[in-house]
Amino acid sequence: MSLIEKHATLDANIGLSEASASDYIALLKPRVMSLVVFTGFVGLMAAPGHINPVIAAIAILCIAVGAGASGALNMWYDADIDAVMKRTAKRPIPAGRLSRDEALTFGLLLSIFSVLTIGLFVNLLSAFLLAFTIFFYAVVYTMWLKRSTPQNIVIGGAAGAFPPMIGWAAVTGSVSMESIVLFLIIFLWTPPHFWALSLFMSDDYEKAKIPMMPNVMGEASTKFQIWLYTILVAPVAILPWIMGFAGPVYGVFSIVMGFAFLYSAWTVWRSEVGEAMIRPAKKMFAFSIFYLFSLYAVLLGEILVRKALLVLGV
Structure with missing residues (x-):
């Protein structure tokens, strides 16, 4: 079966699935998320100045949710190639436990929630950086670079590098x-x-x-x-x-x-x-x-x- 046929088959799976909570957690790419959250937290702690602990916790939560949203959108778009690769074939969408529409909806809702929350409770610069990070990973890297150039990782790597900058901006409001x-x-x-x-x-x-x-x-x-x-x-x-x-x-x-x-x-x-x-x-x-x-x-x-x-x- 070609990649196009696999994508069409996955697209046809638009009904409600019987996905478990663990399937939705898998969409978030928790191992990647953990490193993102950790580096974001270090950026926040390294920044000069003071931040209210509650606001700091909100900032880190939003970085985590934004990272998870990026992972979900990546899995939504890459469901066809995930089905082909051994390393990713057991992910929720290619394994048939989640539909692509569910993953897309989940990713978009998390994206909106994380950006709006950090913007309302922390500051606008951190919200902009978080929104740009999600966009860069989901659109620039996943939809464009990954399938078009061997430099995909070089340029796309910027998405994973922004979290400490977001943490820093959450405290200082600057870069x-x-x-x-x-x-x-x-x-x-x-x-x-x-x-x-x-x-x-x-x-x-x-x-x-x-x-x-x-x-x-x-x-x-x-x-x-x-x-x-x-x-x-x-x-x-x-x-x-x-x-x-x-x-x-x-x-x-x-x-x-x-x-x-x-x-x-x-x-x-x-x-x-x-x-x-x-x-x-x-x-x-x-x-x-x-x-x-x-x-x-x-x-x-x-x-x-x-x-x-x-x-x-x-």
């Missing part, structure tokens, strides 16, 4: 160089992270006709570009310390982790094309998640300690 650096860390991290995945999932992407870098430019070119982007992100990740909004613990940790990430990318780059690169690519993909999470976790830890010392008057 600063510090929040841009937090954005850049995720933006530059995204290509090597997803290209490592694409190296060992290239058959899936080929079946779905998604022009990922290995399928279009070849594995050798992909490995080299993973190495180049890792060279870019490693020094950028040190900037919070250099700029003074992170302390020496983060500074040392970011340098050590940067060298570890570079080594991981180097092992992928130097591996032989074919089966020999699968193992290092999988290792790099797993390490890249730990790399980003740990950087933000250490930054958050320093911020919390600093705030606690201020409260104690130390």
Whole structure:
């Protein structure tokens, strides 16, 4: 069955389904959402100034709901290719547990709720950034870039990089160089992270006709570009310390982790094309998640300690 036929079959499924709550939760892409919420929270905590704890909780909730809305809209549009790929075939829509119309309605309602709520209770800039993030992921990345260019991840990665900037804007009502650096860390991290995945999932992407870098430019070119982007992100990740909004613990940790990430990318780059690169690519993909999470976790830890010392008057 062709992708068009699969899409038509999925489109025909417009009646009410017997979906469970877990199916709707799956639409939100909870694993992706958790990282988005975490980085948004770090951005909020790193921002100078004070924010009412209730308003802060509303801001984080809206970032979470907005991320979930983006995931639901992505699954609505990509239901045809999700049905083809092993990694995504068991998602609620291709598995037949949810209709595409239900996913679309769910995603739109969550989008409207999250943007209106953060706009009413927090500030207009954070609402604009959240709305732009949802639009960028659902329309620019999902509907346009993903199926048209091997640079889909490079440009589309901006959507996942906005949450710390939204958190920062929720406190300050502005965008600063510090929040841009937090954005850049995720933006530059995204290509090597997803290209490592694409190296060992290239058959899936080929079946779905998604022009990922290995399928279009070849594995050798992909490995080299993973190495180049890792060279870019490693020094950028040190900037919070250099700029003074992170302390020496983060500074040392970011340098050590940067060298570890570079080594991981180097092992992928130097591996032989074919089966020999699968193992290092999988290792790099797993390490890249730990790399980003740990950087933000250490930054958050320093911020919390600093705030606690201020409260104690130390």
